[in-house]
Amino acid sequence: xxxxxxxxxxxxxxxxxxxxxxxxxxxxxxxxxxxxxxxxxxxxxxxxxxxxxxxxxxxxxxxxxxxxxxxxxxxxxxxxxxxxxxxxxxxxxxxxxxxxxxxxxxxxxxxxxxxxxxxxxxxxxxxxxxxxxxxxxxxxx
Numbered sequence: 747x748x749x750x751x752x753x754x755x756x757x758x759x760x761x762x763x764x765x766x767x768x769x770x771x772x773x774x775x776x777x778x779x780x781x782x783x784x785x786x787x788x789x790x791x792x793x794x795x796x797x798x799x800x801x802x803x804x805x806x807x808x809x810x811x812x813x814x815x816x817x818x819x820x821x822x823x824x825x826x827x828x829x830x831x832x833x834x835x836x837x838x839x840x841x842x843x844x845x846x847x848x849x850x851x852x853x854x855x856x857x858x859x860x861x862x863x864x865x866x867x868x869x870x871x872x873x874x875x876x877x878x879x880x881x882x883x884x885x886x887x
Contacts, residue, residue: 786820787817788823789821798834815839821840823835832847
């Protein structure tokens with residue numbers, strides 16, 4: 747195969763497989779399914795955008811989901827901005843979603859700050875619960 751040196755290199759450095767981004771656009775090829783250790787398949791937002799109103803986009807998305815499921819891949823839809831396509835994608839078997847419906851793009855610094863704040867709130871909430879303080883016990887002696 748033309749892709750074998752590249753596929754061999756990718757397989758050698760990939761312990762857990764990887765994601766095929768923007769499937770069905772650009773240079774993605776069905777031969778990659780045979781040669782690469784894929785775990786995820788991303789549906790390009792250009793097909794998700796008009797999923798509800800364009801029968802061609804609907805057919806393409808359904809075919810991508812079917813193909814991904816046949817290879818036991820996690821299916822990710824990009825560009826999910828409203829509930830209607832989210833529900834349709836979920837009903838069709840899509841398992842993960844990216845888009846403004848779930849949140850706006852943020853910087854890495856803001857993401858780190860959000861995660862730190864969340865972790866701190868979880869620790870604080872856990873310490874406030876009865877029996878969660880170090881050395882405390884709910885057992886009766």
